[in-house]
Amino acid sequence: MTQPVPSRRQTIAHDIRTQIAADELKAGERLPSETTLASRYGVSTSTLRSALALLQSEGLVEKTHGKGNFVGHASHRHTYVGGGRTHPDSNEVGPTLRGTVRTTRLQAQGPLVPLLRVPANTELTQFLCIHNEGTSPHSLARIYVPSDLPLKDLPCEPPSCRAFGTRLAEYCPPPTEIRERLTARLPTHEEAETLRIGSTFAVLDITRVTIDSTGRVIEAALLVLPSHRADAYFITRAAPTENRREG
Known part of the structure; x- marks a missing residue:
């Protein structure tokens, strides 16, 4: 042939x-x-x-x-664990990623309104986080928090920006639910430029919403991970069942 x-x-x-x-x-x-x-x-x-x-x-x-x-520099694959920042079987998921953070204030518009369940023009704080492995960009995250949300000891660099966008600092009340949606798509022109990848190369798009005990959305994170540099890892645990005696 x-x-x-x-x-x-x-x-x-x-x-x-x-x-x-x-x-x-x-x-x-x-x-x-x-x-x-x-x-x-x-x-x-x-x-x-x-x-x-x-x-x-x-x-x-x-x-x-x-x-x-x-x-390009040699790139390691890192693991994003749904709802957390470390692999369940190990505290080490790869070389350290260092992040740069830019914080801005903006008003909720467009898709941010239903995502955060807030009225249009609600004041938000946006954390734009770019993670780097050495000198190479590895992933980016846009994290949105309602500006009136009471936070305890919010650090200068939120934990959301430390590794694949994990949760922010302590909240009052604390979060009780995390919802995540994972899709694969082509990067936008801005994302391709930021991550230094081809415009035809797929990225993992993770949208994560954190909800407190009152049902309020306290954080929305939009994460973009080049598919050749990251794995997404999710675990589902069955709810415990009670032992029943047979009659």
């Missing part, structure tokens, strides 16, 4: 992949410009960009807006 002939896109990606594996191109090294590479391989810039997008989807190349394409 005749083997299919690889496309120019696949051939270029294979060549650059081989150079990276042979350490001819080192982690963090800037690749030649897309125009230079297209000329070197004798293809159009669109074909060259398609080849680079394939490498970006594999985590081998990272694109930084306005700076160019760089050889």
Whole structure:
């Protein structure tokens, strides 16, 4: 049976992949410009960009807006545990992720209104958290909290921003329920730029809502994790049953 002939896109990606594996191109090294590479391989810039997008989807190349394409650093897979921040069988789920946090005030609009169950224009605090493994962005989270929510000792960096967006500081009253929805989708242009991934590479989109004993939503977190860098781990435990005597 005749083997299919690889496309120019696949051939270029294979060549650059081989150079990276042979350490001819080192982690963090800037690749030649897309125009230079297209000329070197004798293809159009669109074909060259398609080849680079394939490498970006594999985590081998990272694109930084306005700076160019760089050889990616070795990336570890991290585990997001539903409703928590550590794997149930281990306190260590991978290398440490460091986060940067930007806090802003805004008014609830659009999908935030039903998500947080608040009237339109309700004052919210938004925590925008970008997690990094070394110098490479790993994941991002947008966390929303009603501004009038009483918090106990809210830290400068909320725990939600420490690892995959776990819960914020202590609440009054404390949370009693966490609801999570996991979907896979393509990243937005902003997300692809922030996470340095190709626009055709799937991300895990986790929407988590935390509810207190009064039924009020006290936190909504929107988490975006590149699918080649993270696993989502969920556990369901059956409710205990009472032993019944047979008559």
